Amino acid sequence: MPLPDITQIVDPTTVREVAAERVEAQTVVREFFQDPPGGIPEGAGETYQIPVPAEELGEPEEVEPGADTTYDREEYGRPEIARQIFKKGSKIPEEDINDNIFDLVQDHLDGHAKNMAKKLDRAAFAVLDAAAPAGSAVGDDDGTLSFTDINSGVTELAQRGEDGFTADMALVGPSGKESLINYLAERGTDLGDEAVQNGELGEFAGIRFMFSNNVTVGANEAIVVDTDEFGYEGEWQPVDTDQDTDFDADAIKMKIKAAYGWTDKHSEAAVRVQG
Numbered sequence: 001m002p003l004p005d006i007t008q009i010v011d012p013t014t015v016r017e018v019a020a021e022r023v024e025a026q027t028v029v030r031e032f033f034q035d036p037p038g039g040i041p042e043g044a045g046e047t048y049q050i051p052v053p054a055e056e057l058g059e060p061e062e063v064e065p066g067a068d069t070t071y072d073r074e075e076y077g078r079p080e081i082a083r084q085i086f087k088k089g090s091k092i093p094e095e096d097i098n099d100n101i102f103d104l105v106q107d108h109l110d111g112h113a114k115n116m117a118k119k120l121d122r123a124a125f126a127v128l129d130a131a132a133p134a135g136s137a138v139g140d141d142d143g144t145l146s147f148t149d150i151n152s153g154v155t156e157l158a159q160r161g162e163d164g165f166t167a168d169m170a171l172v173g174p175s176g177k178e179s180l181i182n183y184l185a186e187r188g189t190d191l192g193d194e195a196v197q198n199g200e201l202g203e204f205a206g207i208r209f210m211f212s213n214n215v216t217v218g219a220n221e222a223i224v225v226d227t228d229e230f231g232y233e234g235e236w237q238p239v240d241t242d243q244d245t246d247f248d249a250d251a252i253k254m255k256i257k258a259a260y261g262w263t264d265k266h267s268e269a270a271v272r273v274q275g
Contacts (some may be wrong), residue, residue, distance in 0.1 A: 012243055016241045029125045030124050040235055084260060085257070091253050093209060143220055150222060160271075167225065223269045236259035
């Protein structure tokens with residue numbers, strides 16, 4: 001029995017869109033990064049530099065009538081994003097296909113999307129994790145993450161840089177999630193636990209609390225971030241899929257691929273909290 005033409009049974013565009021949507025829905029850490037202004041231009045090489053104003057322009061001066069104007073020149077930092085390429089594929093043998101090709105493709109698609117989401121989040125977390133080292137953590141280090149500890153991180157960020165940073169998101173792991181929910185429950189306040197495995201726990205005191213068990217946030221730790229100032233995610237190749245029929249191997253082939261990169265803009269816009 002000849003192998004079916006997969007493109008006649010499963011629309012490639014639909015598969016691609018579904019994969020991209022599922023990857024986006026399952027990523028958490030990537031939420032802490034912004035897109036570069038204008039995005040990554042077509043034809044960019046393996047690295048791309050993003051001009052970031054150093055904000056060293058002086059304030060306007062009060063002068064006498066007719067006085068000359070003094071001129072400043074803005075300086076720019078150039079954080080660099082390095083492209084990372086991610087790919088994985090599956091072969092579905094002919095003997096497994098029978099009349100269930102759609103279900104099998106769907107099953108493989110779900111698995112690849114889940115794994116791609118994990119891989120992208122872990123790559124992004126490497127940048128966030130390095131920007132907030134454990135040796136510079138704030139908090140009371142009493143073994144329980146509380147909002148007193150979170151507020152220590154908020155205060156620390158506000159004191160950094162020329163004008164300070166404003167915390168708007170925090171990332172916690174399983175023990176941090178448990179501590180925060182228990183802390184609020186004891187005080188009659190519900191943060192919410194909408195995420196079964198990964199996602200957004202809810203917002204409290206102007207901070208979105210994100211939870212992930214795909215990356216390693218230390219026990220009773222959180223990373224508090226000003227996401228407007230922290231870093232960038234560059235997209236070279238959005239999440240995409242390919243499908244084909246391998247007649248030599250008597251199998252249906254499909255793969256998922258993407259190319260992204262991450263860098264910090266102001267690494268000091270992230271701080272680790274140790275409860």
